[in-house]
Amino acid sequence: MADTQVEKPRSSWINLVVDFGPLLVFFxxxxxxxxxxxxxxxxxxxxxxxxxxxxxxxxxxALIVSKWRLGHVSPMVWLSTTLILGFGALTVFFNDxxxxxxxxxxxxxxxxxxxxGGLLKGKAMLRYLLQSAFEGLDDAGWLKLSRNWAVFFVFLxxxxxxxxxxxxxxxxxxxxxxLFTGLSFLFTFSQIxxxxxxxxxxxxxxxxxxNTPVDQ
Numbered sequence: 090m091a092d093t094q095v096e097k098p099r100s101s102w103i104n105l106v107v108d109f110g111p112l113l114v115f116f117x118x119x120x121x122x123x124x125x126x127x128x129x130x131x132x133x134x135x136x137x138x139x140x141x142x143x144x145x146x147x148x149x150x151a152l153i154v155s156k157w158r159l160g161h162v163s164p165m166v167w168l169s170t171t172l173i174l175g176f177g178a179l180t181v182f183f184n185d186x187x188x189x190x191x192x193x194x195x196x197x198x199x200x201x202x203x204x205x206g207g208l209l210k211g212k213a214m215l216r217y218l219l220q221s222a223f224e225g226l227d228d229a230g231w232l233k234l235s236r237n238w239a240v241f242f243v244f245l246x247x248x249x250x251x252x253x254x255x256x257x258x259x260x261x262x263x264x265x266x267x268l269f270t271g272l273s274f275l276f277t278f279s280q281i282x283x284x285x286x287x288x289x290x291x292x293x294x295x296x297x298x299x300n301t302p303v304d305q
Contacts, residue, residue: 107151107152107154107155107166108151108301109270110147110151111144111147111148111150111151111173112144112265112266113266114143114144114147115140115141115143115144115147115262116140116262116263116266118136118139118140118143118144119136119137119139119140119258119259119262120259121136122135122136122139122140123136123259124136133186133258133259134184134185134186135184137180137186137189137258138180138181138184141177141180141181141189142177142181144173144177144189145173145174145177145178148170148173148174148177149170149174152166152170161220163218163219163220163221164217164218164220165200165218165219165302168196168199168200168218169196169304172192172195172196172199173192176188176189176191176192176195177189177192186258190249190253190258190261191249191250191253193245193246193249193265193269193304194246194249194250196304197242197243197245197246197249197304198242198243198246200218200238200239200242200302200304201239201240201242201243201246203218204218204235204236204238204239204242205239207235208232208235208236208239211232213228213231213232213234213235214235215231215234215235215238215302216231216235218302219300219302221296221300223284223289223296223297223300224289224296225288225289226284226287226288226289227287227288229287230283230284230286230287230288230289233283233287234280234283234284237276237280237283238276238302241276245269245272245273245304248269249265249269252264252268269304273301273302274298274301277297277298277301278298280297281294281297284297
């Protein structure tokens, strides 16, 4: 009898929807409800609150889509989702954008702490957070990839703290959507020469890009 089991499809566009869809929903909802007057603090807070609610709903839907279409949810996504819901709830409860703005800092520092903690024990925790094999990549390559991402996460946490201090909420949100996303992909591509030297084949680098450890 033929094996009728259908393997869960791998699709780069599904990964993009799961990773960036909720943040795009947040951005568009905020822009729709944000007041024309940047001095209208009450209107801005209301827009942030509505955007945060939409963000939380979209994050849960993305989690469901990841499980349904990809067949799994990585620990990194679980951790990120938990913090999104936690800081999102604080934002809505206190009507204060501060909480949703420091969420990326908390996520980046948590990931960095996990990766650095693993390195102290000689373990490449990025492998467990992503639940990805990256076929061909040797142990030394995994350790270097974990170290490099840990340092990059610390950089992103510091950058987020600077930008939220000097930009308006709308400016910060645009930076979160476009600048941080762009930097994450540029950093991922910068790691390709290193992983190629440590055994990953050129035909497998697409998986590395698809599994970019981004924060929503």
